[in-house]
Amino acid sequence: xxxxxxxxxxxxxxxxxxxxxxLNNPVTIQVLGIxxxxxxxxxxxxxxxxxxxxxxVLVMGNLIVSLMRNLIPSKIKIIVQLVIVAxxxxxxxxxxxxxxxxxxxxxxxxxxxxxxxxxxxxxxEAFALGxxxxxxxxxxxxxxxxxxxxLVVVAFFKExxxxxxxxxxxxxxxxxxxxxxxxxxxxxxxxxxxPPSSLILVxxxxxxxxKRTPSLIDDH
Amino acid sequence: xxxxxxxxxxxxxxNMVFTFFFGMCSYLAVSKTVKTAFGLGLxxxxxxxxxxxxxxxxxxxxxxxxxxxxxxxxxADVDLSFLSFIMFIAVIASIVQLVExxxxxxxxxxxxxxxxFLPLIAVNCAILGGSLFMQQKNFPSIxxxxxxxxxxxxxxxxxxxxxxxxxxxxxxSHVPAPLRGVGMAFILTGLMGLAFLGFLGFNI
Numbered sequence: 016x017x018x019x020x021x022x023x024x025x026x027x028x029x030x031x032x033x034x035x036x037x038l039n040n041p042v043t044i045q046v047l048g049i050x051x052x053x054x055x056x057x058x059x060x061x062x063x064x065x066x067x068x069x070x071x072v073l074v075m076g077n078l079i080v081s082l083m084r085n086l087i088p089s090k091i092k093i094i095v096q097l098v099i100v101a102x103x104x105x106x107x108x109x110x111x112x113x114x115x116x117x118x119x120x121x122x123x124x125x126x127x128x129x130x131x132x133x134x135x136x137x138x139x140e141a142f143a144l145g146x147x148x149x150x151x152x153x154x155x156x157x158x159x160x161x162x163x164x165x166l167v168v169v170a171f172f173k174e175x176x177x178x179x180x181x182x183x184x185x186x187x188x189x190x191x192x193x194x195x196x197x198x199x200x201x202x203x204x205x206x207x208x209x210p211p212s213s214l215i216l217v218x219x220x221x222x223x224x225x226k227r228t229p230s231l232i233d234d235h
Numbered sequence: 236x237x238x239x240x241x242x243x244x245x246x247x248x249x250n251m252v253f254t255f256f257f258g259m260c261s262y263l264a265v266s267k268t269v270k271t272a273f274g275l276g277l278x279x280x281x282x283x284x285x286x287x288x289x290x291x292x293x294x295x296x297x298x299x300x301x302x303x304x305x306x307x308x309x310x311a312d313v314d315l316s317f318l319s320f321i322m323f324i325a326v327i328a329s330i331v332q333l334v335e336x337x338x339x340x341x342x343x344x345x346x347x348x349x350x351x352f353l354p355l356i357a358v359n360c361a362i363l364g365g366s367l368f369m370q371q372k373n374f375p376s377i378x379x380x381x382x383x384x385x386x387x388x389x390x391x392x393x394x395x396x397x398x399x400x401x402x403x404x405x406x407x408s409h410v411p412a413p414l415r416g417v418g419m420a421f422i423l424t425g426l427m428g429l430a431f432l433g434f435l436g437f438n439i
Contacts, residue, residue: 050257053256094325097324102321127320131358136358209428211432214422217421218414218425222411
């Protein structure tokens with residue numbers, strides 16, 4: 016253990032948080048954890064709760080696996096990781112059921128599916144197994160935020176154009192009473208509420224992101 | 236007849252990929268050629284057909300509220316359903332291992348075709364998703380659960396083979412550079428999802 020003391024937020028550590036937000040985003044660049052990213056984005060509040068849940072599981076899972084990294088036999092590491100993640104997800108599920116029951120109902124099976132969210136297994140496998148606890152926590156925070164960013168952006172557009180609301184507040188007026196924009200003939204785009212539109216929104220996000228940073232373009 | 240309806244509903248109307256986005260990670264990663272997509276699709280069907288009925292038994296005889304009544308009256312009000320995530324995933328992980336060993340022993344040819352995909356499947360959300368939906372739907376018998384598993388696996392299989400076929404062709408078209416690869420796969424899946432929405436009108 017001949018480590019030189021490095022500050023808690025050294026340049027390298029800051030990179031751990033900032034990279035997953037853009038250059039190495041878990042959803043759009045590494046293409047992980049898409050299932051839930053697409054399915055829970057009809058409303059902003061679902062997306063936010065889901066991001067927090069994933070962030071929590073990711074940070075705690077990274078921390079626990081990183082602390083245990085020298086104890087886990089490599090033959091059974093997948094099962095050990097699955098059990099750790101499943102235990103964390105059970106905690107999240109029980110907490111959601113206790114405090115935000117409506118959201119937990121509308122997230123339905125997707126809370127359970129955090130267990131098989133590839134971002135979590137991917138980060139545990141690729142990062143936490145080979146790094147110190149503090150770096151692993153930062154990596155978890157970074158990737159959790161990167162995941163949450165996509166979720167919130169997609170949910171923003173889906174909720175705004177699909178039902179004219181944001182977090183339940185009516186932005187464009189009331190569509191039933193024909194007030195606000197609806198009075199002059201604006202209509203909600205029902206397509207935005209259907210599952211396929213989130214795929215296309217993510218594709219547009221990838222398009223814009225890769226256009227701005229051409230180094231990300233892959234040629235095949 | 237009822238089972239056939241269940242199959243069609245699971246495979247087309249409630250398609251795993253287009254309606255729920257289950258198993259998207261491997262769906263996008265392994266759909267570059269039809270051959271590998273075919274192998275992974277078969278493996279998913281196989282594992283779903285095995286794990287959904289097993290988890291059905293687990294759910295109904297151990298985990299559900301009052302499921303332990305067969306042990307005696309004092310266990311009749313035990314509710315272990317909060318353990319279902321951890322039990323399901325443990326069952327799936329161990330069955331995948333078991334299936335891998337069995338296939339390797341008895342059918343080396345099939346092992347050659349599925350081999351590399353089997354370990355991947357333990358963390359495919361389509362598999363755990365199948366079990367979690369089975370839990371929500373409260374099927375009356377294990378036969379229903381098996382057919383449901385087969386139907387959802389079949390839907391996933393169709394989806395990945397279709398996407399792989401399109402991606403093989405689209406290599407020869409002029410896609411805008413930033414969209415090449417993943418971006419285009421997303422748009423294709425979105426369009427296919429819109430087409431599959433047509434099945435929603437089926438009244439079965």
